[in-house]
Each structure stands twice: as structure tokens, then as C-alpha cells.
Amino acid sequence: MDKRYFEQIFSGDAVSDAVVLELFRFQYENNQIYQDWCNALGRQPEKVQHVEQIPFLPISFFKTHTVTCGNFEPELIFESSGTTQTINSRHLIRYASVYEESFQKGFELFYGNPKEWCILGLLPAYLERKNSSLVKMANDLIELSQHPKSGFYLYDFDKLNTTLNKLKSIGQKTLLLGVTFALLDFAEAFPRQLENTIVMETGGMKGRKKELTRQEVHAYLHQQLGVEHIHSEYGMTELLSQAYSKGEGRYHCPPWMRVYLREESDPLTIKKNGQGLINVIDMANVYSCPFIATDDVGILYGDSFEVQGRLDNSDLRGCSLLAL
Structure with missing residues (x-):
């Protein structure tokens, strides 16, 4: 993605679905882990015509894989907190800026x-x-x-x-x-x-x-x-x-961040309201993965959302040891 992409998403204006779909295709072509996940789900780019059809990568992959678009020397590395009993996530940041x-x-x-x-x-x-x-x-x-x-x-x-x-x-x-x-x-x-x-x-x-x-x-x-x-x-x-x-407890996102919900029993069923597990599109997350399936349970109210807690049996991480 070039400089114009970041100027567009950070402009403060709403980001169009066309830009999100372009980001999906970029990810599929450049992020091997994400491509493998999409292929396993049978969701190749030619089958994805709407944002709601985009697959979300389980957040646990950041514990077990290096989630990046290509190979690069990261300017920052972020690690989750957690406890001595948990495996912490690692997020390689290509550009600190x-x-x-x-x-x-x-x-x-x-x-x-x-x-x-x-x-x-x-x-x-x-x-x-x-x-x-x-x-x-x-x-x-x-x-x-x-x-x-x-x-x-x-x-x-x-x-x-x-x-x-x-x-x-x-x-x-x-x-x-x-x-x-x-x-x-x-x-x-x-x-x-x-x-x-x-x-x-x-x-x-x-x-x-x-x-x-x-x-x-x-x-x-x-x-x-x-x-x-x-x-x-x-x-x-x-x-x-x-x-x-x-x-x-009602959260609002900046224009380059979106929240959807998914069913626990069917991760490909995406909802724009009601209760479910939280999926996040973070359009700034270009060089790792912008499409993240979190372990957080929430309620979506159109333009805002509430976090209710964490999915049972998922790792408790430092930011989430509070029972919400």
C-alpha cells in the first residue's frame, strides 16, 4: 500500500467498502498465513464480493505464527502481557509511523x-x-x-x-x-x-x-x-x-476501524447488530492482518459496541483479566 492509501484512511472521512475489499485482496496476495486461512475456508478473492464475506483471522494466530505481509525488519515489536501460564502474542510492526x-x-x-x-x-x-x-x-x-x-x-x-x-x-x-x-x-x-x-x-x-x-x-x-x-x-x-x-461502556471507532459480530458456532456468519463474538477491521494494520477475529464477546448497536467479556476457554491476557 502506498502513501495515498494512508492519507485516505486517516483523512477523517468514512472509508468505502471498495477500499476495504482492495485491502482484502492485498492481504490475500501478500500475507501467506492469511492466504492459507482464506483457502482453508474456501474464501478466495473471486468469491468475496462484499465486506461481510471477508474472512477474519483468529487472533490466536499471533501466538503461534509470524503474521506479516512478506518479510521485513520490524521497526517495533509489540507483545501481549498475559501470565506465566499463557503464550503471549507478538505483533511485528513494519513502520512505527x-x-x-x-x-x-x-x-x-x-x-x-x-x-x-x-x-x-x-x-x-x-x-x-x-x-x-x-x-x-x-x-x-x-x-x-x-x-x-x-x-x-x-x-x-x-x-x-x-x-x-x-x-x-x-x-x-x-x-x-x-x-x-x-x-x-x-x-x-x-x-x-x-x-x-x-x-x-x-x-x-x-x-x-x-x-x-x-x-x-x-x-x-x-x-x-x-x-x-x-x-x-x-x-x-x-x-x-x-x-x-x-x-x-459504549465504544466508538475511528473511521478506519470497523467492528462486526460473528456466531461462535459459525465464524463465517457476520452480523451488524445483536450479540456475538467481536471481529475487527483495522485498516491501519496493513502489514500484519487487518481482519481479526477476537475472543471478546460483545453487543453491536449500529455505530457503537459494548464488550461483555471473553469467550470461555480462551487465554486470559493482561488487558482482559477483568470480568466485564
């Missing part, structure tokens, strides 16, 4: 220019390991904000509390981006009334606390931190794009 443009344009679409924000990262578990796509995204957004108080706070809740007090006193727009267990710990230690602040959880209990539903997590954070809505980010190692929820 594509990931950077995707998350920057996505953030701007939902939250505006990062320079308007002070961005506080509470991501201790992710900072303690290498190759986290979430840490890369948060670190770059922190740098783009250019605010002197932006940064990572690890387990230093006292310093984070002091910073929030200072930001509140000057009316600074603030984004507190945190892994779920750390946000819960901070909210327990420092109950307060936040102002001009968005609290955004990224999932991740890491087995450290009693499992809570997303509703219970959000209700507790609302009570302890005094914010009206808890925002959420939906992303994963195997994708280059993120969906965001500004409350009530």
Missing part, C-alpha cells in the same frame, strides 16, 4: 489536540515489561502534550495526588489514563472530587483483586473520584487502532 499516526489521529478525533491536556499515566504493570503497545501510545501522547506535569506515576500515589491537586487549582484539562487495578488502588487511597479531569481505564486486573464487572469498577471510581463518567479505551497488541468509550 503508521502506528503513531493511527493512535494520534484517533485520540484527536475523540479528545482533541494532546497539547490541550495534561496526561497522567498510571500503568505500573505495563511499564514493568517491554514491548507494550499501550505504553508506547501513552508515552507518545505524554510527549505530545508538552505539559510539565504530564508523565508516568507508577505506584507513587502521593505524588499523583499532589499533581492532581495542583492541576485542579489552575483548572487544567487532565487525562488520567490507568490500568484498572491501579486506578482502583488510587481511588481507595485518595478519595476526592476531581474537576476538569477525565478518568480513562484500559482494563487489566492482573489477578490482583477480586474480579469485578465493568459496571462495578466504574461505579466505584465514580463514587471515589467524583467524575460523572468513566472513559475506556479498547485496543490490543494485535491492532494498531483504538476505539473509545466516553461512558456507559
Whole structure:
């Protein structure tokens, strides 16, 4: 795919089905793993006339195969978290600039220019390991904000509390981006009334606390931190794009990302509404695979979706140990 493709998908305009079908043909011709999967399902390009006919690659392939279009030296390698009992996914990123443009344009679409924000990262578990796509995204957004108080706070809740007090006193727009267990710990230690602040959880209990539903997590954070809505980010190692929820657990995608549903008993049955397993088209994911069949169970409401949990018997990964 050439420069014009990325200019088109990141323009902010809706991406046509014709572009998605072109991407499918590119994948089939250049991604051997994906081609083998399509052939096994009997879904060659001449048989795919509509987006809903495109096969989605099981996300588990990122644990067992190198999923790439051709051979290249990756500029980044992302690895999932997980536990000592799980095999982690590896995502080889051909061009770091594509990931950077995707998350920057996505953030701007939902939250505006990062320079308007002070961005506080509470991501201790992710900072303690290498190759986290979430840490890369948060670190770059922190740098783009250019605010002197932006940064990572690890387990230093006292310093984070002091910073929030200072930001509140000057009316600074603030984004507190945190892994779920750390946000819960901070909210327990420092109950307060936040102002001009968005609290955004990224999932991740890491087995450290009693499992809570997303509703219970959000209700507790609302009570302890005094914010009206808890925002959420939906992303994963195997994708280059993120969906965001500004409350009530309803996620919206940027124009270059689409969500469909599939039946557990029939992976080729694609739905645009109702309940099922989540399939994601990430058009930024050109050089690995843009068509991903996740293990997440969800509900699709036209232009938004909700994540209900993870398919039974699938590996629990670091971003998904929370029972949703």
C-alpha cells in the first residue's frame, strides 16, 4: 500500500467498502498465513464480493505464527502481557509511523489536540515489561502534550495526588489514563472530587483483586473520584487502532476501524447488530492482518459496541483479566 492509501484512511472521512475489499485482496496476495486461512475456508478473492464475506483471522494466530505481509525488519515489536501460564502474542510492526499516526489521529478525533491536556499515566504493570503497545501510545501522547506535569506515576500515589491537586487549582484539562487495578488502588487511597479531569481505564486486573464487572469498577471510581463518567479505551497488541468509550461502556471507532459480530458456532456468519463474538477491521494494520477475529464477546448497536467479556476457554491476557 502506498502513501495515498494512508492519507485516505486517516483523512477523517468514512472509508468505502471498495477500499476495504482492495485491502482484502492485498492481504490475500501478500500475507501467506492469511492466504492459507482464506483457502482453508474456501474464501478466495473471486468469491468475496462484499465486506461481510471477508474472512477474519483468529487472533490466536499471533501466538503461534509470524503474521506479516512478506518479510521485513520490524521497526517495533509489540507483545501481549498475559501470565506465566499463557503464550503471549507478538505483533511485528513494519513502520512505527503508521502506528503513531493511527493512535494520534484517533485520540484527536475523540479528545482533541494532546497539547490541550495534561496526561497522567498510571500503568505500573505495563511499564514493568517491554514491548507494550499501550505504553508506547501513552508515552507518545505524554510527549505530545508538552505539559510539565504530564508523565508516568507508577505506584507513587502521593505524588499523583499532589499533581492532581495542583492541576485542579489552575483548572487544567487532565487525562488520567490507568490500568484498572491501579486506578482502583488510587481511588481507595485518595478519595476526592476531581474537576476538569477525565478518568480513562484500559482494563487489566492482573489477578490482583477480586474480579469485578465493568459496571462495578466504574461505579466505584465514580463514587471515589467524583467524575460523572468513566472513559475506556479498547485496543490490543494485535491492532494498531483504538476505539473509545466516553461512558456507559459504549465504544466508538475511528473511521478506519470497523467492528462486526460473528456466531461462535459459525465464524463465517457476520452480523451488524445483536450479540456475538467481536471481529475487527483495522485498516491501519496493513502489514500484519487487518481482519481479526477476537475472543471478546460483545453487543453491536449500529455505530457503537459494548464488550461483555471473553469467550470461555480462551487465554486470559493482561488487558482482559477483568470480568466485564
